[in-house]
Every structure is written in structure tokens, then in C-alpha cells.
Amino acid sequence: MNNSQNCAGCKNSITNKDFLQCMQCKGKYDLDCANISPKNFRQMERKKEHWKCPECLSKLPKKGNSNTPVRGTTAILEGGTNLRTDSSTVSHVLKSGNPNVTVRSKVLNPPPLSETRNLVQGVENITINSYADILNDLKIYMKNLLHDEMDRVQKAIGSLTNTIKDQNSRIEQLEARVSILESKSETKPAQTHPIERIVMQLQADIAERDQTLLSNDLEIAGCPETPNENCTHIILTVAKKIGMELDDKDIVSAERVGPLRPAKQDSTTPRPRPIAVRHARRDTRNGLLQAARSRRNLNSDGLELPGSTKLLYLNERLTRFNRQLFQKARSLAREVQFKYVWVREGKIFVRKEQGKPRIRIRNEMDLSKVFNYNDS
Structure with a gap:
């Protein structure tokens, strides 16, 4: 341009x-x-x-x-007349059927x-x-709106960041405490051994006290089991067979104990449960046990029991703890070639061979010492 x-x-x-x-x-x-x-x-x-x-x-x-x-x-007047106004005010009197109408308008x-x-x-x-x-x-x-929103978001992120930092700090403190405890447990492992020994000793004391309560009891294993049987009559018959005369008053109770046992693979009849017998006096029980030991291969012949002849075993009745301990002792004795494992007055003994001293087994620690046994 x-x-x-x-x-x-x-x-x-x-x-x-x-x-x-x-x-x-x-x-x-x-x-x-x-x-x-x-x-x-x-x-x-x-x-x-x-x-x-x-x-x-x-x-x-x-x-x-x-x-x-x-x-x-x-101003559009009646009859189609247009009135343009100017700066002065003019009054027009219109004669349109009504002579009293006056129109005022600014021009x-x-x-x-x-x-x-x-x-x-x-x-x-x-x-x-x-x-x-x-x-x-x-x-x-x-x-301004975006600025305010960004401020709120930044504050929320800052608060969340501080919370995460606090949690991380607490986790680090916990990890440090765990590491200290682990190091202490590794450096002082022997402190747990006395506690274990105390627990085992207490278990043995309780087991021995429970075993004392069974001083008048014995078990007969292998006797055929029949419905509606009279266990007291069976005990009196067995005692008579081994040469002891007993009366009903010598027996406090006699009954089958334990759960029903399934039959062996080569048999269709279930295995009989043992009969637990409680005598009125310990001497009576000990006499029966002594008479049974003197008669080897004691069986059910002549006891008027159904089925074929079965071997009978008379033993002292043990608590569950001692029974499991006795089974472990027999199993370990076979492995390390110990010849003798037996029970006398509720106490478990082992002997490596004839002429060696007998060793009493009270708990798992004794098994570990005698047979180098570790149950871990």
C-alpha cells in the first residue's frame, strides 16, 4: 500500500x-x-x-x-397516517369518530x-x-481453575509420598528387628536345649504317673471276639487254664478296648481287640502275668471260643505314650541289633545282649542316646 x-x-x-x-x-x-x-x-x-x-x-x-x-x-394513526416526530412536541387532534382523542408524540x-x-x-x-x-x-x-486443581493434585501426591515413606521406614525397622532376633537365635542355639529337656522330663513324669494308675491292669491280646461275649468269664477261664483260681470279686472290670481293627489280607474276619482287665489287687495281676510267662505258647484251646485256635498274650497294660515309646524301641532295637526289649512294672527296658546292663527308656531323648535316633 x-x-x-x-x-x-x-x-x-x-x-x-x-x-x-x-x-x-x-x-x-x-x-x-x-x-x-x-x-x-x-x-x-x-x-x-x-x-x-x-x-x-x-x-x-x-x-x-x-x-x-x-x-x-x-406514530401510526387511524386511517394509515404516519407521523414522524422531530425535536418539538406537537399535539394533533384527530377527528376519527371520537373527537375527544388527542395524540401527543415527540417529533x-x-x-x-x-x-x-x-x-x-x-x-x-x-x-x-x-x-x-x-x-x-x-x-x-x-x-486459575487448572492452577487450583494442579495444586490440589500436588498436595495429594505429596501426602501420599510422605505416607509411603513412613511405611517404608517402619518396614525397614521391622526387618532390622527380625535380623537382630535371627542373629541372636543363631548365636545362642544351646539355650533352647534346657527347655526341651525340661519339657521331655515333664512329659516323662506325667506318663509315669499315668502308668502308675494302671498298676492293677493287664491286657489279653489274640482272644477271638464275638458278639455279646462275657469278658469276665473269658478271664476266669484263661486264669484257670494257666493254673490260677480266680473269683468274680478279684476282677473289677473287663472289656474290649480300642477301635475295631480291619481283617488281615489273608483273612476275612476282623482282628480281635485286646481285653483290658482291672484286678482288685496288684498281687493278683502280677500272679497272672508270672503264670502266663511260665507257660509258653498259651492259646485259646479249651476256652470254648469260636474259630480256630489262636495264640494268647498276657501283658502289662501301658499308657498310650508308653505304648508308642515301646513300639519305637522295638523297631529301633531290630535295626541296631539289640536283642532284648521288655516291660516290667510299667517301665521299658532294653539290653544289647546277654551280660550287658539293661537301659531304661523314658522318652524320645533316651531313644536318641541309646540308638542314635533322630526324629527330626
């Missing part, structure tokens, strides 16, 4: 690039005649291409098909064309400024 161009409004030369060109009449206007501030001019951007000068805007058809740029206030002169142009351009400027202000306020609001 050169300096010889003139403004279509003030006819002055346009000396810079800040001007607007009407898209309809192609006339060029400086910012003063276009009533546009430099700030609004820079914000118009693509709206510059569609800008129209005030003169072209005044030629656009108005409502009511009137080409007048600015219409004054018009305004139409504003000049330059004022109309300025008014239209001012409205456009206000609209552009309003949009710009709204966009600017919206940007500021969104920026």
Missing part, C-alpha cells in the same frame, strides 16, 4: 498500514473515520475481509422495506449519516470488544 491513497471519509492521505477497506465499495478508511481503536483493529484478524463502511451499511434494506439509514419514531429529526455510521461501527466495536473480553475472562478462569 503506497502513500498516495486517501481516506474515503476525511479525504486525507493514508500514511500507514492501519486502515480498513470496505468489502462492498472497496473504499479505504483510516482508523479514526472507521471509529476503530488500534487494539480492536489488531484483534479483528479475518473480520477485516468482511468489514463494511458506514455508508454501505446505511444502504442495506431496513425492516419495513425502508432505505432510510435511521428511522425516527413514527425527532433524523440523525445525520455520519452519526448513523458511527453508531453502527460502535455497535460492531462493542461486540468485538465483548467477545474479546469474554474470551480473555474465560482464559483467565480456566487458567
Whole structure:
């Protein structure tokens, strides 16, 4: 754009690039005649291409098909008469069937064309400024909202980070305490041995006390079991067979003990349960045991029991603890070739061979010492 161009409004030369060109009449206007501030001019951007000068805007058809740029206030009277107002107040008395009707209206002169142009351009400027202000306020609001949200998120992350650090610190402290306890247990393993010995000794004392309560009891194993049998009668018959005369008053109780046993693979009948007998006196029990030991291969022949002849075994009755201990002692004795394992007065003894001293077995620790046994 050169300096010889003139403004279509003030006819002055346009000396810079800040001007607007009407898209309809192609006339060029400086910012003063276009009533546009430099700030609004820079914000118009693509709206510059569609800008129209005030003169072209005044030629656009108005409502009511009137080409007048600015219409004054018009009073439409009865009969189709239009009354344009100017600056003075005029009273007209209309004779229209009602002679008492008086119409008062302000008569305004139409504003000049330059004022109309300025008014239209001012409205456009206000609209552009309003949009710009709204966009600017919206940007500021969104920026503040985003800033507040980011602050809250950062605070939440900071709080969570501190919590995680605290938990990690507690876990590290617990791990350190566990390591200390593990090192102490490794450096002082012998401290648990006295406790184990005390527990075993207490178990042995309890087992010995329980065994004392069975001092008058014995068991008969191998005797065939039948429904509705009389165990007392069986005991009296067995005693008579081994040469002892007993009376009913010598027997306190006699019954089968333990769960039912399944039959062996080569038999269809279940294995008989042992008969537990409690005598009124210990001497009576010991006499039966002594008589049974002197008679080897004691069997059920002549006892009037069903089935084939079975071997009978009379033994002292043991507590569950001593019974399990006795079974382990017999098994270990076979492995290490100990010849003798027996029970006397509820006490378990072993002997490696004839002429060697007998050794009493009270608990698992004794098994470990005698047979080098480890149950771990």
C-alpha cells in the first residue's frame, strides 16, 4: 500500500498500514473515520475481509422495506397516517369518530449519516470488544481453575509420598528387628536345649504317673471276639487254664478296648481287640502275668471260643505314650541289633545282649542316646 491513497471519509492521505477497506465499495478508511481503536483493529484478524463502511451499511434494506439509514419514531394513526416526530412536541387532534382523542408524540429529526455510521461501527466495536473480553475472562478462569486443581493434585501426591515413606521406614525397622532376633537365635542355639529337656522330663513324669494308675491292669491280646461275649468269664477261664483260681470279686472290670481293627489280607474276619482287665489287687495281676510267662505258647484251646485256635498274650497294660515309646524301641532295637526289649512294672527296658546292663527308656531323648535316633 503506497502513500498516495486517501481516506474515503476525511479525504486525507493514508500514511500507514492501519486502515480498513470496505468489502462492498472497496473504499479505504483510516482508523479514526472507521471509529476503530488500534487494539480492536489488531484483534479483528479475518473480520477485516468482511468489514463494511458506514455508508454501505446505511444502504442495506431496513425492516419495513425502508432505505432510510435511521428511522425516527413514527406514530401510526387511524386511517394509515404516519407521523414522524422531530425535536418539538406537537399535539394533533384527530377527528376519527371520537373527537375527544388527542395524540401527543415527540417529533425527532433524523440523525445525520455520519452519526448513523458511527453508531453502527460502535455497535460492531462493542461486540468485538465483548467477545474479546469474554474470551480473555474465560482464559483467565480456566487458567486459575487448572492452577487450583494442579495444586490440589500436588498436595495429594505429596501426602501420599510422605505416607509411603513412613511405611517404608517402619518396614525397614521391622526387618532390622527380625535380623537382630535371627542373629541372636543363631548365636545362642544351646539355650533352647534346657527347655526341651525340661519339657521331655515333664512329659516323662506325667506318663509315669499315668502308668502308675494302671498298676492293677493287664491286657489279653489274640482272644477271638464275638458278639455279646462275657469278658469276665473269658478271664476266669484263661486264669484257670494257666493254673490260677480266680473269683468274680478279684476282677473289677473287663472289656474290649480300642477301635475295631480291619481283617488281615489273608483273612476275612476282623482282628480281635485286646481285653483290658482291672484286678482288685496288684498281687493278683502280677500272679497272672508270672503264670502266663511260665507257660509258653498259651492259646485259646479249651476256652470254648469260636474259630480256630489262636495264640494268647498276657501283658502289662501301658499308657498310650508308653505304648508308642515301646513300639519305637522295638523297631529301633531290630535295626541296631539289640536283642532284648521288655516291660516290667510299667517301665521299658532294653539290653544289647546277654551280660550287658539293661537301659531304661523314658522318652524320645533316651531313644536318641541309646540308638542314635533322630526324629527330626
